[in-house]
Amino acid sequence: MTDATSRDGSRSGSTAQPVGGAKGPDELRRQIEETRGQLGDTVEELAGKADVKGRAKARAADLKDKAGAMSVQLRSSAAHAGHTVQDKAGRAGHSVQDKAGRAGHGAHDTAGRAGFGHPRAVLAAGVAVGAVAAAGLVRRRRHGHC
Template identity: 65%
Template sequence: MTDATSGGTPPEAGGAKAGGAKGPDELRRQIEQTRHQLGDTVEQLAAKADVKGRARARAADLRDKAGAMTVQLRSSAVHAGQAVQSELRRPSSRPMLAAGAAGAAAVVAAEMWMRRHEGR
C-alpha cells in the first residue's frame, strides 16, 4: 500500500524508495554497478555498429565451413574412388561398368549435339 501524503512511498520502506540506496555505501555500490552495466551496453552497441568487423567475422566463419566441406568432399571422393577400384578388380563387374560408362558417354554426347543444333 502507498501513503498518498508522502508522495507514494510505502511506509514500510522507512522513507526510502523501494529498491533505493539505504546509505552512502549502498549508493556507491549501485552507481558502480550501473557504470558497469552502461559500459557493457556501450560495448554491445559498438559491436553492432562495427559492420566491417561483423562482415570479417562472418567471412571467417564461411571460410571455415567451406574448408570443412572441402575436407569432407575429398574424403568422400577418396572412398568412392576406392570403391570403384575394388569393383574394377572383380572380373564379373567389368562388363557392367563398361556398359554403364558407354551409356553415360552416349547421354553426354546426345546432350552436346542437341545444344549445338538447338538454334538452327
C-alpha cells in the same frame, strides 16, 4: 528535465534520488558504480552489434573453416568412391578376361574338331573371307550400288 525551486522552497521536476532512494552517501556511491558497470556492459554490446565489418570478418572466417572441412570430407568421399570403382572395374576386367579365355579355348577346340587343326589355318581362312567381302564392297561402290 531540470529541477525548479518554487517560492516556498519545495522542489519540482526530476529528483536526483532513484526510485528506491539511497539511504546515504555510501549507498549512493555503490548505486552509481553499479549503474556505471551496467552502462559499460550495454555500451560494449552495442559497439559489438554496430561493428558490421568485424562481424562480417568473423562470419567469413567461420564459413571458410566450414568450407575447408567440407572440402576435406568431399575429397575423402571421392577417393573412397574412386577406390570402389577401381576395385569393381578390376573384378569385371578379370571376369571378362576369364570368359574370353574360355571362349577362345572353346573356339580353338571347335576349329580343331572341324579340321582346322592349326591356328594359322583358321587365320588364313578368316583373311580369305575378309578379302572376298572387301572386294565385293569395292565392286558394289564402283558400279553405284551403295
